[in-house]
Amino acid sequence: MKRLTLFLFILLAINNVLTLAQAPESLNYQAVIRDSNGELILNKEVDIRITIIDNSIGGTTLYQESHIANTNDFGLVNLKIGDGNTNQGNFTDINWGTTPKFLKVEIDAGNGFVNLGTVQFVSVPYALYSNLTDYANTAGTAANADIANFADSARVAGMAFTAGIADALGSEIVYSTSTDTLFVVKDHTGNVVFAVFPDGAQIIVNEAAKGKVGGFAVSGRSPSKAGDVNILKITADSTRIYVNDTVTAKGKVGGFAVSGRSPSKGTNAEMLFVNADSTRVYVNDDPLAKGKVGGFAVSGRSPSKSTTSNFLDLTSENYFIGHQSGANITTGTLNSTLGYESGLGLTEGSYNSFIGYQSGYSTTSGDGNLFLGYQSGFYNTLGGYNTFVGYLSGSNNTEGLLNTFLGSYSGFSNTDGFNNTFVGYNSGYSNSTGINNTFIGTEPGFSNVNGNSNIFVGNKAGYNNIDGNKNVFIGDNVGMLNNPGDYNVLMGYQSGYSINGGYANVSIGYQSGYMISSGYNNVVLGTLAAYNLNTGVDNVMIGDSAGFRATTAKENIFIGSVAGRKSLAAQRNIFIGWGCGYSNVNYNDNVYMGNRAGYKNNGGANVFIGNNTGYNMTFGLNNVFIGNGAGKGSVDGQNNVIIGSVAGGNGDFGNKNVIIGDFAGSYAAGDSCVFIGYSAGYNETGSQKMHIANNSTKTLIYGEFDNSQVVINGVAANNPLDRTLFVNGSAGGTTAWINDSDVRLKKNISTISDAVDKVMKLRGVNFEWIDDNLHNKGTQIGFIAQEAINVIPEVVNGNENTSYSMQYAPITAVLVEAFKEEHEKVISLEKQIQDLKLENEVIKQKLNEIIEKMNIE
Structure with a gap:
C-alpha cells in the first residue's frame, strides 16, 4: 500500500441549515484522498480518526471519534464530525467559546494510521457556540459583545450572511413600524431583496435561485446590439466588475475608474483605474500633503460608535492592509503590513514587513523586521532586523536582534536573544536569551533557554538542551537529552542521545555514544560505537559498535569494527583492528593490533600485534604476541613472549614461554619453554624445554631446564643416559676441556688403590659401532663398559x-696412580741394583785384592 500524503481538499461546514431555532450538533467533513504519487485512492474502505484538541496543536484532547468510510469514484469521502464512534470525550460538551480548537485527522488505508496534520478551527464551527445563548435575550446574555451586537435588533436581518437567516426572521420583522428600517424592496414571493437602514443598506440574494436571477447586477446597453451587458454583478460566491477590454481610439474608455476632483484646479484626478492589462491605485505622494489625504484607504464604519476603521491604507511612506494594520504609525516609514492588526503598535519603526494576523503586533520602533505568519513577532517591541516566518514564530521576541526564525512556533519564547537562526516546526521554541544558535529541523533545540553558539540540525536535535554552549548536533534526536553540555560535536541518528553534562565529546554515527551522560573528551565514530558509554572519559572509539558496552571506561583507544565491544570499565587499552579486544571487560593496559587480536581475552597488560594474535586466549596476563596468528591457541597463558607467524598458534601452551620464529612452538602445550627459530619446537608439548632449530624435524640445540641437560645436534632421545651435556657427534675446541678440581670443592679425598691391578684388569679393544648413523664409522678404540664396571x-x-657409557677422562687418574706404583717399584729395583753394584764393587775389590795376593805369592 502506498503511503498516504496530505493531498487533501477539506471542507468543514455546519451540518444543519443555519437557523436561530436550533444549533447544529455535528460538522460535515469532506476529503479527497491521494497516495504519495498524487494518484486518487478510489472505491476503497478507509478508517478515519478525528481528534479535537484544546488551545494548541500539542494541547489536551477534548474529543476523539472513529469512522469507517468508502472513497467514491473521485477519491472523495464524506462524514459528519460528531456522529462517529466515540473514543474519548463528548462532542456536545465542547466549549467552543473559550480557547482555540484544533482538528487532527488520521487515515488508515490498510497499513496503519497516517497523521495528515493538525489545523486550527477558524470560524465555521463556532456557529455551534450560538447554542449557548438565549435568543430571546441575546444582547443581555451573549458571551461577547459581537454576539450581542448581532442579536441587538431586527438589524440582524441586515447583517445575516445568507438569505436563509433573513427568511427565518421573516419579512414582517424586517419592515414594520417597530423597526428602524427606512426602505424595503421585496420579490414576487414577498421576500426582502433590498433594505435600507439609517446606517447602511443590505442587498439579499437568493442563493437557491437558478441562472442569473440569484444575484445583483448593474447592466448597460450595448449600442451595437441593443442588448443588456453586465457591468457590476454580485452573487453569493463572487463580486465582479466587467471591463471592456476592446482597444478603441478613445483610449481609457474600456476600463473602470474612480476619480476625484482637485479643489485647487477644478480638474479630475484618477484614484483607481482598472483595465485589461492593469489595476492602478493613484496616491498623492506630495510630502506636503496633510494627514492621510496623500494616500489610499479602504475603511469601515463601526455601527455602535460611528467611527471608521481602516482596512487598507497606502501611502508613499507605508503600505498597511488589514483591520487596524499600522493604525498607530507616527514617524516610521517604508513599512509594509498585511493582516488583521498586523503592525498595530508601529510608531517609529521603519523598513518592516509584517504579513499575517497580528504579526508584529507590539512592534513600536524596531526596524528592518520581516514577520510572516499568525502572530509572528507578536510581542516584538524594539527588536530589529529579524526574519520570522510561520505560525507564532518569534511570537515572544521583545528586543532580540538579527534572528531568523522559519517554521511554526520557531523561536516562540525568544525575548532578547540575537543572531539566532531557527528553521523548522518548534525549532528553538524555548530560547529566550540564547545567542548565535542555529537550529534546523523539527523541534531542534526545543528547550534551549540561554545556550549560546550551538548548531542543532535534525528532528529534535538537542531537544532538551537548556544552557549548553558551543555544541554541534546533526541528525534526528542527536543529543536530545543534553543539558548542560558544552563543546560537543554529535552527528548521526540519536548520536549522543543521552548526553547530560558531558563536554568536549565528538560522536559521529548511528546511535554512537547514545548513553553518554557526563563523560567528556571522548571521540566516537561509527554505528553504535560507544553506545553505552556513560561517564567514560578520554576514550577514542572508532568503528561499528567499537566499545559498545563501555560505561565508565577511561583512556582507551578502540579502532575497528566491534573493537573492545564488551569493555565496561577497562582503562588504558589500545585495540586497533576488526574485533580487536572484543571480549575484554574490565582489564587494563592491553595493546592489541590486528584483526581479532585478543578477540576472546579478558586479561590485562598484554601486547598482541598481528591478525588473530591471542585469538583464543580468555584470561591471559602479561603476554607479548607478535605475528599473524601468534599465540592463537593459548587459552589462559601468562608471561609469554611469542614472536612469529603462527608461533604458538595451535597449542594451548601455559606460562613463561619464549617462542620466537615462524611456526615455532606451533603445538606447544607446556610452561617455561624456549623455542627459537623457524618451526623450532614445532610439536613439543612438554614443559621446561628448549629448542633451537630452523625446521620442525631436527634440533640443533635441545635442553631441559628442569634437568639441566643440553643436547647438541639432537634431542632427549639422543641422550638416554641423561647427560648434562651431550654432543650428538664429534666435538672439539682450541683448548683443553677443563674440569673443576679445587680441593676446596672436594671431600673424602683418598688415593686410588691397586691402580696397577685395576689397569691390568682393563682391556683395551678395537671395535666398530653397530649404528654408524649415531656414531663415527670405522674402527674405533676404547673399553667395554660391562668389563670396566x-x-x-x-x-x-x-x-x-x-x-652403558664411560667417562674416559677420569681413567687417567687410575693410570697415574698405576704409573706411580710401578715407578716406586722401579726406584726400589734401581736402589737394589745400586746396592748390588756397590756390593759387586766391594766383591770385585776383594777379588782384585785376592788376585793380587795370589799373584804375589
Whole structure:
C-alpha cells in the first residue's frame, strides 16, 4: 500500500441549515484522498480518526471519534464530525467559546494510521457556540459583545450572511413600524431583496435561485446590439466588475475608474483605474500633503460608535492592509503590513514587513523586521532586523536582534536573544536569551533557554538542551537529552542521545555514544560505537559498535569494527583492528593490533600485534604476541613472549614461554619453554624445554631446564643416559676441556688403590659401532663398559635397561696412580741394583785384592 500524503481538499461546514431555532450538533467533513504519487485512492474502505484538541496543536484532547468510510469514484469521502464512534470525550460538551480548537485527522488505508496534520478551527464551527445563548435575550446574555451586537435588533436581518437567516426572521420583522428600517424592496414571493437602514443598506440574494436571477447586477446597453451587458454583478460566491477590454481610439474608455476632483484646479484626478492589462491605485505622494489625504484607504464604519476603521491604507511612506494594520504609525516609514492588526503598535519603526494576523503586533520602533505568519513577532517591541516566518514564530521576541526564525512556533519564547537562526516546526521554541544558535529541523533545540553558539540540525536535535554552549548536533534526536553540555560535536541518528553534562565529546554515527551522560573528551565514530558509554572519559572509539558496552571506561583507544565491544570499565587499552579486544571487560593496559587480536581475552597488560594474535586466549596476563596468528591457541597463558607467524598458534601452551620464529612452538602445550627459530619446537608439548632449530624435524640445540641437560645436534632421545651435556657427534675446541678440581670443592679425598691391578684388569679393544648413523664409522678404540664396571665402576654410567657409557677422562687418574706404583717399584729395583753394584764393587775389590795376593805369592 502506498503511503498516504496530505493531498487533501477539506471542507468543514455546519451540518444543519443555519437557523436561530436550533444549533447544529455535528460538522460535515469532506476529503479527497491521494497516495504519495498524487494518484486518487478510489472505491476503497478507509478508517478515519478525528481528534479535537484544546488551545494548541500539542494541547489536551477534548474529543476523539472513529469512522469507517468508502472513497467514491473521485477519491472523495464524506462524514459528519460528531456522529462517529466515540473514543474519548463528548462532542456536545465542547466549549467552543473559550480557547482555540484544533482538528487532527488520521487515515488508515490498510497499513496503519497516517497523521495528515493538525489545523486550527477558524470560524465555521463556532456557529455551534450560538447554542449557548438565549435568543430571546441575546444582547443581555451573549458571551461577547459581537454576539450581542448581532442579536441587538431586527438589524440582524441586515447583517445575516445568507438569505436563509433573513427568511427565518421573516419579512414582517424586517419592515414594520417597530423597526428602524427606512426602505424595503421585496420579490414576487414577498421576500426582502433590498433594505435600507439609517446606517447602511443590505442587498439579499437568493442563493437557491437558478441562472442569473440569484444575484445583483448593474447592466448597460450595448449600442451595437441593443442588448443588456453586465457591468457590476454580485452573487453569493463572487463580486465582479466587467471591463471592456476592446482597444478603441478613445483610449481609457474600456476600463473602470474612480476619480476625484482637485479643489485647487477644478480638474479630475484618477484614484483607481482598472483595465485589461492593469489595476492602478493613484496616491498623492506630495510630502506636503496633510494627514492621510496623500494616500489610499479602504475603511469601515463601526455601527455602535460611528467611527471608521481602516482596512487598507497606502501611502508613499507605508503600505498597511488589514483591520487596524499600522493604525498607530507616527514617524516610521517604508513599512509594509498585511493582516488583521498586523503592525498595530508601529510608531517609529521603519523598513518592516509584517504579513499575517497580528504579526508584529507590539512592534513600536524596531526596524528592518520581516514577520510572516499568525502572530509572528507578536510581542516584538524594539527588536530589529529579524526574519520570522510561520505560525507564532518569534511570537515572544521583545528586543532580540538579527534572528531568523522559519517554521511554526520557531523561536516562540525568544525575548532578547540575537543572531539566532531557527528553521523548522518548534525549532528553538524555548530560547529566550540564547545567542548565535542555529537550529534546523523539527523541534531542534526545543528547550534551549540561554545556550549560546550551538548548531542543532535534525528532528529534535538537542531537544532538551537548556544552557549548553558551543555544541554541534546533526541528525534526528542527536543529543536530545543534553543539558548542560558544552563543546560537543554529535552527528548521526540519536548520536549522543543521552548526553547530560558531558563536554568536549565528538560522536559521529548511528546511535554512537547514545548513553553518554557526563563523560567528556571522548571521540566516537561509527554505528553504535560507544553506545553505552556513560561517564567514560578520554576514550577514542572508532568503528561499528567499537566499545559498545563501555560505561565508565577511561583512556582507551578502540579502532575497528566491534573493537573492545564488551569493555565496561577497562582503562588504558589500545585495540586497533576488526574485533580487536572484543571480549575484554574490565582489564587494563592491553595493546592489541590486528584483526581479532585478543578477540576472546579478558586479561590485562598484554601486547598482541598481528591478525588473530591471542585469538583464543580468555584470561591471559602479561603476554607479548607478535605475528599473524601468534599465540592463537593459548587459552589462559601468562608471561609469554611469542614472536612469529603462527608461533604458538595451535597449542594451548601455559606460562613463561619464549617462542620466537615462524611456526615455532606451533603445538606447544607446556610452561617455561624456549623455542627459537623457524618451526623450532614445532610439536613439543612438554614443559621446561628448549629448542633451537630452523625446521620442525631436527634440533640443533635441545635442553631441559628442569634437568639441566643440553643436547647438541639432537634431542632427549639422543641422550638416554641423561647427560648434562651431550654432543650428538664429534666435538672439539682450541683448548683443553677443563674440569673443576679445587680441593676446596672436594671431600673424602683418598688415593686410588691397586691402580696397577685395576689397569691390568682393563682391556683395551678395537671395535666398530653397530649404528654408524649415531656414531663415527670405522674402527674405533676404547673399553667395554660391562668389563670396566667391575674394575672402575666410577667411570661407567647406565644400566642394563638402557645402555652403558664411560667417562674416559677420569681413567687417567687410575693410570697415574698405576704409573706411580710401578715407578716406586722401579726406584726400589734401581736402589737394589745400586746396592748390588756397590756390593759387586766391594766383591770385585776383594777379588782384585785376592788376585793380587795370589799373584804375589
